Amino acid sequence: MSPLFHTSGRATLAGALFLVHLSSLVSAQESAVVPLFDTTTKLEPPTTVDTAEALITRIGDRVRDRHARESKFKAYDHYLSFYWEQRSIHLEFVDKIARGGNEILVNIRSLTPLNEPNFRSFYRGLNTVAEYHENLIAAEVAPNHYSVKLAHHATERRPLEVGDQIEFEFSPFLASPKNGRSNYYGTTMLYVVGKGIVPWMGVGERQESIPLPESALLGGGTTISRQYSGEPAERFKQMAGNISPQSAQPFLLGRRLHHTNMLDGTHSEQPNPVFREQAGKLGPHYVARSCIACHVNNGRSLPPAPGEPMNNTVVKVASDETGTPHPRLGTALQPRSTSGVAEGSAHIQRYELIVGKYADGEEYELRKPVYEFVGTVPRFFSVRLTPQLVGLGLLEAIREHDVFALADPEDEDGDGISGRANIVVDSENNKRRLGRFGHKAGQPRLRQQIAGR
Numbered sequence: 001m002s003p004l005f006h007t008s009g010r011a012t013l014a015g016a017l018f019l020v021h022l023s024s025l026v027s028a029q030e031s032a033v034v035p036l037f038d039t040t041t042k043l044e045p046p047t048t049v050d051t052a053e054a055l056i057t058r059i060g061d062r063v064r065d066r067h068a069r070e071s072k073f074k075a076y077d078h079y080l081s082f083y084w085e086q087r088s089i090h091l092e093f094v095d096k097i098a099r100g101g102n103e104i105l106v107n108i109r110s111l112t113p114l115n116e117p118n119f120r121s122f123y124r125g126l127n128t129v130a131e132y133h134e135n136l137i138a139a140e141v142a143p144n145h146y147s148v149k150l151a152h153h154a155t156e157r158r159p160l161e162v163g164d165q166i167e168f169e170f171s172p173f174l175a176s177p178k179n180g181r182s183n184y185y186g187t188t189m190l191y192v193v194g195k196g197i198v199p200w201m202g203v204g205e206r207q208e209s210i211p212l213p214e215s216a217l218l219g220g221g222t223t224i225s226r227q228y229s230g231e232p233a234e235r236f237k238q239m240a241g242n243i244s245p246q247s248a249q250p251f252l253l254g255r256r257l258h259h260t261n262m263l264d265g266t267h268s269e270q271p272n273p274v275f276r277e278q279a280g281k282l283g284p285h286y287v288a289r290s291c292i293a294c295h296v297n298n299g300r301s302l303p304p305a306p307g308e309p310m311n312n313t314v315v316k317v318a319s320d321e322t323g324t325p326h327p328r329l330g331t332a333l334q335p336r337s338t339s340g341v342a343e344g345s346a347h348i349q350r351y352e353l354i355v356g357k358y359a360d361g362e363e364y365e366l367r368k369p370v371y372e373f374v375g376t377v378p379r380f381f382s383v384r385l386t387p388q389l390v391g392l393g394l395l396e397a398i399r400e401h402d403v404f405a406l407a408d409p410e411d412e413d414g415d416g417i418s419g420r421a422n423i424v425v426d427s428e429n430n431k432r433r434l435g436r437f438g439h440k441a442g443q444p445r446l447r448q449q450i451a452g453r
Contacts, residue, residue, distance in 0.1 A: 055098035060248025063184035069129035076229035082180035084252040090245035098194040113175040122154035162194035236298035283338030317378035344375025
């Protein structure tokens, strides 16, 4: 609390009035924006539904090359060829035990017929890191619909109870795929009876699965499980841990587009076919040929070495300090061209060293890049490294009220940080919105952030 509240009654009153004034300013600012989502917004169905007869969990999944704990193959988190074609799965757990029943019905729906799909549960891991106590062939109950029933604890030889932890892996072996391999594995998941799917980690010599602690759930239910397959570059490329069945296939289709070269349609991961519908959509001036070229591994990009062209960096330009577009370059420098002469380019010429001290006396050194332009030289510019992509959907879902409540424009909590909400105009309907995306929160929604790059 501020010292203002430990002095005279007059000072206390003044401080209280000051805070009331700040609160009214924040409330007025909040009331001036139109929420991005409201009661009329159509939402996806929840992934967990509580009914009188059962706890029902529904999530999406994708095919895998190998198993979760096989680090020597490094082939679990990556994506195989034709991953977007016929290779997403819907999983449904009808947990009757959670409501006093005696079984869990697992329904699996695929996009194409499967050949004796295998459901493995209760991890063993004695002879291989992919060994389970129970191996069941899911029975086909309708076209592209398969199911198994779980009623007994395979290791303790008793009926299942609320709280039991069931690690499982479903293998959607394709009966007759249009392209690519037919045999695939699935994601290793942990189901807790009476609770649902939870992110997991391994413990002990065999890495037996247990739920991740609450402190590790940085994305809540969307958090993905700990990785043991030795593929660090693939971490930011995964589906959310609780992705809905409706979103699984669109995720894979969107991923294909994200990895497509818009000049010739090639995919960044081989072998994969050319995406001919997207070829020739680049230009005439551009920065990079694909989304993944800048958002390296879906993470943040690194600055190029001095003298190297900045082809995975956004260089915003303007003709004045208010951001008026440059008469020749527009709002961003585009250093490459499909034909003819490009607009120009920029690179880091050298770094200047800035030396200073923190308040406690500890010294620090910072490198300040000095830029050099080839061609048209803008007087006003701002160089921005591409940000990581993971979690942006969660950011879009945060309520406006929660953002305003945490803004703290006058640093009332005394932590040395003051934030101010940015109010912007939604270009789709001219409504005033809360800015959320970009280096200066200049865009209200992801769709506009993507379109504005």
